[in-house]
Amino acid sequence: xxxxxxxxxxxxxxxxxxxxxxxALRYGLIAVLIVLIAVSQLLYPRFLDPQNIKNILSQNAPLxxxxxxxxxxxxxxxxxxxxxxxxASGATVFASLAVAGWPLWAAGAVTMMIGVFAGLINGTIVxxxxxxxFVATLGTTSVFSGLALLYSNSSPFVVSExxxxxxxxxxxxxxxxxxxxxxxxxxxxxxxxxxxVYGRSLYAIGGNDEASRLAGLxxxxxxxxxxxxxxxxxxxxxxxxxSRLSIGxxxxxxxxxxxxxxxxxxxxxxxxxxxxxxxxxxxGLLIVAVLTNLLDSLAVDSNYxxxxxxxxxxxxxxxxxxxxxxx
Amino acid sequence: xxxxxxxxxxxxxPLLATPANQDDIRxxxxxxxxxxxxxxxxxxxxxxxxxxxxxxxxDIAAGTIHALVGQNGAGKSxxxxxxxxxxxxxxxxxxxxxxxxxxxxxxxxxAAGVVAIYQELTIVPAxxxxxxxxxxQPLSRGYLLSEGAMQSRFAELAGRLGVSxxxxxxxxxxSVADQQTLxxxxxxQANARIILFDEPTTALAQPEREALFKVMRDLxxxxxxxxxxxxxxxxxxxxxxAITVFRNGSLIETRPTQAWTKAQLVTxxxxxxxxxxxxxxxxxxxxxxxxxxxxxxxxxxGAIGEIGFSVRAGEILGVGGLVGSGRSSLLRALAGLEHxxxxxxxxxxxxxxxxxxxxAARALxxxxxxxxRKHQGLVLGMTAADNxxxxxxxxxxxxxxxxxxxxxxxxxxxxxxxGFDPKRLFAPVGTLSGGNQQKVLLAxxxxxxxxxxxxxxxxxxxxxxxxxxxxxxxxxxAEEGLAVIMVSSELEEICALAxxxxxxxxxxxxxxxxxxxxxxxxxxxxxxxxxxxRHHHV
Numbered sequence: 001x002x003x004x005x006x007x008x009x010x011x012x013x014x015x016x017x018x019x020x021x022x023x024a025l026r027y028g029l030i031a032v033l034i035v036l037i038a039v040s041q042l043l044y045p046r047f048l049d050p051q052n053i054k055n056i057l058s059q060n061a062p063l064x065x066x067x068x069x070x071x072x073x074x075x076x077x078x079x080x081x082x083x084x085x086x087x088a089s090g091a092t093v094f095a096s097l098a099v100a101g102w103p104l105w106a107a108g109a110v111t112m113m114i115g116v117f118a119g120l121i122n123g124t125i126v127x128x129x130x131x132x133x134f135v136a137t138l139g140t141t142s143v144f145s146g147l148a149l150l151y152s153n154s155s156p157f158v159v160s161e162x163x164x165x166x167x168x169x170x171x172x173x174x175x176x177x178x179x180x181x182x183x184x185x186x187x188x189x190x191x192x193x194x195x196x197v198y199g200r201s202l203y204a205i206g207g208n209d210e211a212s213r214l215a216g217l218x219x220x221x222x223x224x225x226x227x228x229x230x231x232x233x234x235x236x237x238x239x240x241x242x243s244r245l246s247i248g249x250x251x252x253x254x255x256x257x258x259x260x261x262x263x264x265x266x267x268x269x270x271x272x273x274x275x276x277x278x279x280x281x282x283x284g285l286l287i288v289a290v291l292t293n294l295l296d297s298l299a300v301d302s303n304y305x306x307x308x309x310x311x312x313x314x315x316x317x318x319x320x321x322x323x324x325x326x327x
Numbered sequence: 328x329x330x331x332x333x334x335x336x337x338x339x340x341p342l343l344a345t346p347a348n349q350d351d352i353r354x355x356x357x358x359x360x361x362x363x364x365x366x367x368x369x370x371x372x373x374x375x376x377x378x379x380x381x382x383x384x385x386d387i388a389a390g391t392i393h394a395l396v397g398q399n400g401a402g403k404s405x406x407x408x409x410x411x412x413x414x415x416x417x418x419x420x421x422x423x424x425x426x427x428x429x430x431x432x433x434x435x436x437x438a439a440g441v442v443a444i445y446q447e448l449t450i451v452p453a454x455x456x457x458x459x460x461x462x463x464q465p466l467s468r469g470y471l472l473s474e475g476a477m478q479s480r481f482a483e484l485a486g487r488l489g490v491s492x493x494x495x496x497x498x499x500x501x502s503v504a505d506q507q508t509l510x511x512x513x514x515x516q517a518n519a520r521i522i523l524f525d526e527p528t529t530a531l532a533q534p535e536r537e538a539l540f541k542v543m544r545d546l547x548x549x550x551x552x553x554x555x556x557x558x559x560x561x562x563x564x565x566x567x568x569a570i571t572v573f574r575n576g577s578l579i580e581t582r583p584t585q586a587w588t589k590a591q592l593v594t595x596x597x598x599x600x601x602x603x604x605x606x607x608x609x610x611x612x613x614x615x616x617x618x619x620x621x622x623x624x625x626x627x628x629g630a631i632g633e634i635g636f637s638v639r640a641g642e643i644l645g646v647g648g649l650v651g652s653g654r655s656s657l658l659r660a661l662a663g664l665e666h667x668x669x670x671x672x673x674x675x676x677x678x679x680x681x682x683x684x685x686x687a688a689r690a691l692x693x694x695x696x697x698x699x700r701k702h703q704g705l706v707l708g709m710t711a712a713d714n715x716x717x718x719x720x721x722x723x724x725x726x727x728x729x730x731x732x733x734x735x736x737x738x739x740x741x742x743x744x745x746g747f748d749p750k751r752l753f754a755p756v757g758t759l760s761g762g763n764q765q766k767v768l769l770a771x772x773x774x775x776x777x778x779x780x781x782x783x784x785x786x787x788x789x790x791x792x793x794x795x796x797x798x799x800x801x802x803x804x805a806e807e808g809l810a811v812i813m814v815s816s817e818l819e820e821i822c823a824l825a826x827x828x829x830x831x832x833x834x835x836x837x838x839x840x841x842x843x844x845x846x847x848x849x850x851x852x853x854x855x856x857x858x859x860x861r862h863h864h865v
Contacts, residue, residue: 195728196724196727196728196729197720197724197727197728197729198727199729200713200720200729201720203706203709204706204713204717207706207707207708208702208706208707210703211703211704211705211706211717212706212717214662214664214685214695214697214703214704215685215689215717215718215771216685216686216689216690216694216718217686217717217718218686274706274709275708
């Protein structure tokens with residue numbers, strides 16, 4: 001939080017001096033990203049080719065969109081493990097309705113409603129029944145995927161309609177539509193979190209829930225909305241992947257929860273709540289995406305990739321804990 | 328450690344304009360006959376560019392209680408930290424019992440017989456009382472714990488100090504006072520000859536304080552040397568043998584306690600005649616209007632009941648009583664923090680629903696300044712300005728977007744009246760002193776004006792200069808038409824501010840004192856709280 005407010009208020013207030021190590025920890029990520037890009041370009045000369053960049057971004061659009069929702073949840077010191085299941089449900093429902101001949105806008109609207117509803121359930125369990133978010137969303141993950149598997153009878157919906165692929169494979173101004181959607185979600189997310197009353201309230205709740213409640217903020221309601229937004233993001237991401245593959249199936253997205261949390265944490269949003277930003281998750285997404293692309297292009301075994309990515313996530317969290325200790 | 332800039336009450340005149348001439352200050356030699364337990368020779372401490380402690384020479388006689396007083400940042404805590412080995416001195420030598428000791432590590436200090444007891448206790452909540460006393464150094468035979476030996480040693484130590492704590496009680500089930508006693512027992516068990524106390528009484532109620540002082544006197548009688556840092560000058564004057572005053576990182580003066588008066592201490596601490604911070608601040612205007620808040624039959628099962636009172640706009644109602652008398656539960660119930668509470672409530676003469684959530688209480692115009700600033704009051708990672716504007720973000724937003732320019736102005740306006748340094752508005756509030764944090768919380772309600780302001784322990788852990796400012800601020804709130812309900816363990820504060828006082832005991836209201844009709848004194852409140860004069864029942 002503090003880096004957001006101090007940079008915004010620096011025009012009117014004396015700038016607070018920060019220890020250099022703090023600055024390194026805060027902005028070191030950007031350096032990491034630049035180094036990673038340079039290394040990729042060295043090892044793989046076509047890396048900075050516009051087509052490759054478009055590929056990287058559109059492949060990672062669903063992950064990025066979910067990461068934005070996850071950022072909001074994690075800033076309030078929450079957690080949403082059910083994004084993978086909602087993502088799969090979104091893909092399944094969107095495709096099934098298209099197969100059934102629904103107009104695409106109606107299919108999309110219903111899919112988004114499902115995401116919102118799933119988030120509402122998560123938020124209600126966490127805030128009204130006071131279940132730990134980790135356990136609550138671990139439980140709903142199973143419920144949502146079970147329902148999606150039942151609904152689809154465990155088989156994929158294959159869509160043949162051409163228009164259905166627009167969201168995942170179409171382009172606007174030579175840039176894939178999925179990238180436009182990704183950009184839009186990030187810009188809106190960053191704006192809402194850093195500039196609005198709602199965003200400021202989320203930081204306050206994450207920083208100190210009891211103090212915020214005493215100050216009169218509707219903390220339970222605000223927390224619930226973050227799960228709702230996260231659910232909607234997951235459903236939107238599901239629509240994009242279904243459109244991209246022309247298939248909606250309920251058994252995808254198993255790694256989505258961990259991947260999206262990884263993106264948020266690598267970006268530096270704290271697991272302890274109250275700190276972080278959407279732009280940080282954007283950097284986190286780029287780091288993960290570039291790394292994946294690099295490892296893929298070097299034909300690194302996907303099992304090794306798992307080991308490497310897991311190590312990076314743990315290192316990012318350890319770095320956060322270390323920075324916290326030094327403060 | 329920051330240098331606190333003193334601010335005179337209501338004036339911008341710097342307090343420390345005329346520093347005492349250092350050459351004139353002579354450290355009285357209290358230890359002409361006995362060799363001192365502790366001798367500091369030219370001990371100083373520099374943190375980066377800041378000299379937190381200028382070279383200090385100080386002798387502390389063995390078998391005495393020696394108090395260190397001063398405002399926050401005066402250097403007393405740094406001195407204590409050096410003795411405890413928590414802070415390593417930049418220059419100078421420390422001698423303990425005549426021998427030069429190289430401190431700078433709590434374990435070495437411990438080996439030299441020095442143990443510190445901090446405000447933040449180091450009790451393990453899930454362990455028993457006995458286990459806490461022998462923490463880290465259990466009595467054992469080989470690898471087997473000697474439970475019996477520890478039990479009897481515990482009983483012996485407790486008996487020596489005249490305290491009774493159930494040996495097998497889980498530490499978390501004990502009161503703060505008992506937990507503190509466990510730390511003292513632990514120190515004695517570790518053969519500490521010199522015990523350092525940092526603000527030991529802030530979390531204690533009056534009788535518990537008395538009990539602690541008895542323990543301290545007993546320890547002194549056994550030959551222990553006690554070094555004691557406190558903001559509470561009455562207590563310091565009551566218990567210590569000698570008092571050293573610090574100001575702005577310098578040792579100002581040491582005198583035997585009988586050679587000090589409270590006014591002299593305050594003057595030495597602040598560097599200017601400040602008078603009595605507990606001077607009476609009565610309401611200046613007539614109080615014959617409608618009650619701003621009127622409550623009846625307040626009850627919280629198992630905690631409080633049979634409470635009713637009303638407070639007019641412009642009036643301050645003090646709530647007196649001992650810790651555990653239900654004072655804080657009463658405030659929490661009014662603030663909507665006790666959802667099982669019930670009662671009848673009228674706001675401005677209109678019967679309304681009893682608030683069961685903080686949001687409902689806020690909607691009625693009731694706001695709380697909680698006792699626990701860090702956990703219930705402030706979002707520590709946010710700036711002071713953001714903490715001020717938190718309850719009414721809409722007021723600093725245009726169509727849902729936060730206007731930072733406006734927010735900065737609003738926060739500066741709200742904090743100005745409290746003598747808050749505007750340079751600190753954009754510092755994370757967690758880095759500010761207790762006094763400044765409290766000013767931020769009060770400024771919050773100057774910005775988002777409630778009708779009824781509840782304040783719980785408003786000056787806990789706050790230094791003398793800021794205390795006076797906080798008390799003045801509460802009176803100013805009332806003058807501006809708020810009804811203020813105030814709980815404080817420091818009954819002098821209630822006597823200084825309150826227009827009327829209700830006294831609570833065991834969850835019940837046992838007395839009602841109108842300062843305009845009867846004499847309001849600490850004595851009167853304590854008598855009621857202890858049930859000495861129960862005929863004053865309402």
